[in-house]
Amino acid sequence: MVANVKDKAVIVGVGNTKFSKDSGVSELSLAAQAVKAALDDAGLKPTDLDGFATFTMDANDEIEVARTLGCGDLTFWGRSHYGGGAATGSLHQAVMAVSTGMAECVAVFRALNGRSGHRFSAGVSEGVMTADIIHWGWYMPYGLLTPASWVAMFTQRWMHLTGVTKDALFEVAHTTRNYAVNNPNAFFYQRPFDRAEYDAARMICDPLQLFDCCQESDGASCVIVTTPERARDLRQPGVSVRGVAQAAAPDQEQMTSFYRKEFAAIPEMEIAAKNCYAMSGLKADDIDAAVIYDAFSPIVLWQMEAWGFCGFGESGDFVLDGAMRPDGRLPTNTHGGQLSEAYIHGVNGIVEATKLVRGTSLNQPNKTVNNALVTSGVGIPTGGAILGKMH
Amino acid sequence: MTAEDQKAFEDEIYAFVGREVCPPTPARDDVNNAMIRQWTEIIGDTNPAYTDAAWAAGSARGKTIAPPAMMYVWGQEGFKVTTGRPADAQADLVNLFNKHGYTGVLGTNVRQEYFREVSPGDNVVMTMTIDNISERKTTGRGPGYFFETLATFTNQHGEKIGTQRFKVLKFIPQEQPATAASEQALKVPTRIASVRGHDNGWWWNAVDDGKVLIQRCKDCQTLRHPPRPMCGHCQSMEWDSIESTLDGEVLSYTCVRYPAVPGYPKDPICAVIGLGEGTNLVANVVGCEYSDVFIGMKVKGKVERVDEKTILPQFYPL
Ligand SMILES: [Zn+2]
Numbered sequence: 001m002v003a004n005v006k007d008k009a010v011i012v013g014v015g016n017t018k019f020s021k022d023s024g025v026s027e028l029s030l031a032a033q034a035v036k037a038a039l040d041d042a043g044l045k046p047t048d049l050d051g052f053a054t055f056t057m058d059a060n061d062e063i064e065v066a067r068t069l070g071c072g073d074l075t076f077w078g079r080s081h082y083g084g085g086a087a088t089g090s091l092h093q094a095v096m097a098v099s100t101g102m103a104e105c106v107a108v109f110r111a112l113n114g115r116s117g118h119r120f121s122a123g124v125s126e127g128v129m130t131a132d133i134i135h136w137g138w139y140m141p142y143g144l145l146t147p148a149s150w151v152a153m154f155t156q157r158w159m160h161l162t163g164v165t166k167d168a169l170f171e172v173a174h175t176t177r178n179y180a181v182n183n184p185n186a187f188f189y190q191r192p193f194d195r196a197e198y199d200a201a202r203m204i205c206d207p208l209q210l211f212d213c214c215q216e217s218d219g220a221s222c223v224i225v226t227t228p229e230r231a232r233d234l235r236q237p238g239v240s241v242r243g244v245a246q247a248a249a250p251d252q253e254q255m256t257s258f259y260r261k262e263f264a265a266i267p268e269m270e271i272a273a274k275n276c277y278a279m280s281g282l283k284a285d286d287i288d289a290a291v292i293y294d295a296f297s298p299i300v301l302w303q304m305e306a307w308g309f310c311g312f313g314e315s316g317d318f319v320l321d322g323a324m325r326p327d328g329r330l331p332t333n334t335h336g337g338q339l340s341e342a343y344i345h346g347v348n349g350i351v352e353a354t355k356l357v358r359g360t361s362l363n364q365p366n367k368t369v370n371n372a373l374v375t376s377g378v379g380i381p382t383g384g385a386i387l388g389k390m391h
Numbered sequence: 392m393t394a395e396d397q398k399a400f401e402d403e404i405y406a407f408v409g410r411e412v413c414p415p416t417p418a419r420d421d422v423n424n425a426m427i428r429q430w431t432e433i434i435g436d437t438n439p440a441y442t443d444a445a446w447a448a449g450s451a452r453g454k455t456i457a458p459p460a461m462m463y464v465w466g467q468e469g470f471k472v473t474t475g476r477p478a479d480a481q482a483d484l485v486n487l488f489n490k491h492g493y494t495g496v497l498g499t500n501v502r503q504e505y506f507r508e509v510s511p512g513d514n515v516v517m518t519m520t521i522d523n524i525s526e527r528k529t530t531g532r533g534p535g536y537f538f539e540t541l542a543t544f545t546n547q548h549g550e551k552i553g554t555q556r557f558k559v560l561k562f563i564p565q566e567q568p569a570t571a572a573s574e575q576a577l578k579v580p581t582r583i584a585s586v587r588g589h590d591n592g593w594w595w596n597a598v599d600d601g602k603v604l605i606q607r608c609k610d611c612q613t614l615r616h617p618p619r620p621m622c623g624h625c626q627s628m629e630w631d632s633i634e635s636t637l638d639g640e641v642l643s644y645t646c647v648r649y650p651a652v653p654g655y656p657k658d659p660i661c662a663v664i665g666l667g668e669g670t671n672l673v674a675n676v677v678g679c680e681y682s683d684v685f686i687g688m689k690v691k692g693k694v695e696r697v698d699e700k701t702i703l704p705q706f707y708p709l
């Protein structure tokens with residue numbers, strides 16, 4: 001096999017900050033200065049960037065650097081592991097991204113206060129000040145400490161704007177539970193609930209009640225990915241990745257993008273959807289079934305809108321018409337989801353999406369699923385994939 | 392205690408629900424200026440409606456009134472209680488708890504409601520019943536029951552002026568090693584502090600000084616929050632700040648009910664506040680019930696000490 005990246009990526013700008021023993025500024029400031037200097041050298045603007053590559057050891061989150069610089073949509077970030085070994089590793093990430101069209105303009109950077117801040121010679125004995133720790137500091141003193149609390153903040157506003165009610169949240173949680181009731185591997189196998197039980201369940205963070213929240217589980221899930229050539233010789237029918245995308249949108253934060261003009265929205269998922277559809281040549285009408293990330297019931301609804309199954313604010317009616325159910329327009333989370341099968345960080349969802357395409361999903365016997373959607377979490381930089389039958 | 396004993400004990404205590412602690416009893420002294428003056432001095436309430444007869448004469452009421460919160464004061468026994476209280480249903484209930492090992496006592500909260508004002512010369516009549524008793528609860532102090540008395544106050548004409556609910560926890564004190572108990576007494580949990588670095592430390596330091604600042608680009612004047620080292624619009628590194636007036640509007644909110652976290656108030660209301668200056672800020676809404684909050688509600692912020700170590704902006708309904 002020959003790599004096909006030759007001449008498909010070029011370095012067009014370079015930049016350094018001042019080098020010193022005591023910068024007197026944050027590592028985030030250093031990163032922003034270096035990226036800006038390289039952009040200037042190349043004659044480019046921050047909005048020309050759509051990707052970043054750095055070290056896993058770097059303390060600067062890409063979305064923090066992007067917000068600092070004033071970047072637009074991001075479609076790629078990649079990190080290389082293993083300390084100094086990541087120097088050309090970060091460049092490698094950027095070249096792969098650009099040559100494959102995942103991104104058009106990637107900044108490779110590394111920024112550290114290696115002397116005045118965390119010194120490698122200190123080992124792990126010193127605390128490290130990261131943008132991430134500072135980020136959570138805007139919420140922790142007020143008690144906004146949990147994923148449920150952050151998602152509740154989005155949910156309350158989204159319900160206010162759209163008029164969607166708890167009826168729709170119940171429909172998501174209830175339909176998902178009914179799938180789990182038939183799945184022997186689900187935690188809630190043969191344990192249904194009804195509306196009265198749903199309404200009576202403990203309030204977690206208004207308006208999210210117990211059955212709107214996923215479980216916490218022990219377990220593991222795995223999928224093996226290989227080439228089409230190789231796949232043809234194996235035992236199972238192949239399931240191709242038709243499209244796959246990652247995305248962060250402007251002013252992205254981790255779970256708390258509360259500073260956008262309208263924060264009851266998930267523009268990052270819309271970007272992922274748009275790019276997945278473009279990559280695969282498919283549209284929402286071509287998707288026969290879905291596994292939509294369900295850490296909380298309302299986030300399933302927002303994603304249905306982001307992936308174009310219905311318009312903004314229409315997802316409530318969409319599911320209340322039975323769309324998610326076994327014979328609905330879009331059977332969704334047919335394994336019982338993370339609400340009722342298990343919370344394996346979405347990888348159990350990839351397993352189920354694969355089964356949907358193979359025709360082996362327990363709750364979709366005798367169905368032809370040409371294309372199935374599977375998505376990542378919401379409120380964070382996210383992504384999704386469309387899986388289909390291998391031709 | 393066996394399940395049968397437990398059931399028998401609970402039957403006995405729940406029989407107290409609805410029983411009268413005190414039949415309608417007029418206060419020994421009418422509402423009077425001397426008591427009002429002493430009470431307001433101790434509380435530090437300088438409202439002229441309570442103590443300034445000349446001012447009150449020119450007010451809509453035409454006379455001074457007693458502070459509504461004094462409602463419960465008028466019927467107090469006073470110095471007499473040092474020689475013992477007469478037996479009543481509440482005393483009987485407390486004795487019953489004590490007999491079964493529930494010797495600990497903790498007043499947990501008082502809630503008053505006001506319907507009508509009283510002035511010097513009026514007489515306050517109090518009636519009290521045992522309103523409710525909880526199921527057996529596991530508490531930080533030990534297993535126990537909450538019981539609540541309901542006092543109803545009327546004036547000499549039988550018109551209702553207010554009510555007071557007083558909740559008490561009767562519990563089986565948990566034995567703790569003396570040292571552990573004293574250490575626990577010293578360590579009152581506080582809220583999780585925000586780490587202060589180059590880019591945000593100045594903001595929190597200003598909060599410690601009673602101010603909420605908003606970072607402003609020196610070149611293009613764009614405001615930004617949370618603070619960042621560079622302007623996202625013009626990439627300038629130069630910035631200063633303005634002080635927010637803390638006039639705001641609730642853009643979204645939630646009540647964080649579960650799990651409860653040590654050091655935090657129970658069921659804190661968290662909100663995204665749109666500040667008048669145009670940036671958003673996450674903070675607590677206080678001074679009202681969760682059910683009073685709505686999207687679009689106007690609020691006013693104050694920077695306040697919320698525990699031994701923490702100073703935060705808090706927002707109140709207008
Ligand atoms: Zn600017």
